[in-house]
Amino acid sequence: MFLFLRSVLVFLLLSAFLVSPVKSEGIEVSAWSRATPPGGATGAIYGRIANNQNHSVGLVSVEVGFAQHAMIHETEIKKDGVARMRHGSLVIPAAGSVLLEPGSTHIMLIGLSLELSPGCRYPFRMTWSDGSSSDHDFLTGELGQMFPPDPAFHQACL
Numbered sequence: 761m762f763l764f765l766r767s768v769l770v771f772l773l774l775s776a777f778l779v780s781p782v783k784s785e786g787i788e789v790s791a792w793s794r795a796t797p798p799g800g801a802t803g804a805i806y807g808r809i810a811n812n813q814n815h816s817v818g819l820v821s822v823e824v825g826f827a828q829h830a831m832i833h834e835t836e837i838k839k840d841g842v843a844r845m846r847h848g849s850l851v852i853p854a855a856g857s858v859l860l861e862p863g864s865t866h867i868m869l870i871g872l873s874l875e876l877s878p879g880c881r882y883p884f885r886m887t888w889s890d891g892s893s894s895d896h897d898f899l900t901g902e903l904g905q906m907f908p909p910d911p912a913f914h915q916a917c918l
């Protein structure tokens with residue numbers, strides 16, 4: 761009897777551990793950034809976010825352990841030709857994807873506590889409107905790079 765109760769207890773503890781928090785399996789991200797210049801405290805994450813689920817999801821927040829803030833920004837070109845960034849939002853349609861790229865929508869990183877180095881891969885977490893969250897990495901290319909770097913030459917730097 762005691763052994764039975766003990767296995768029930770172990771089972772309950774394991775289940776609680778496994779179901780919380782809810783991890784989304786339905787979000788696929790290939791993300792990248794540019795290297796930051798020495799002393800630079802801001803950066804941006806670009807890439808493609810695909811939603812393989814049958815419901816759309818809105819991005820609630822992005823957590824990057826080494827940035828004070830991470831938020832969606834949209835770049836708009838004003839009539840005077842000057843680019844300005846403003847706060848935006850992101851919804852990934854059901855069975856669809858969204859592209860983040862330089863000069864357009866991006867995840868802005870503010871208050872970086874480390875320099876983003878070429879050849880590095882860094883972790884981040886996204887939280888979604890359906891209550892799930894998903895963990896991803898972004899690859900870092902060169903300063904000013906306009907295209908995603910080659911994943912083959914990247915290693916975890918954290």
Ligand SMILES: [Cu+2]
Pocket residue numbers: 804833834845866867868
């Ligand atoms: Cu920005």
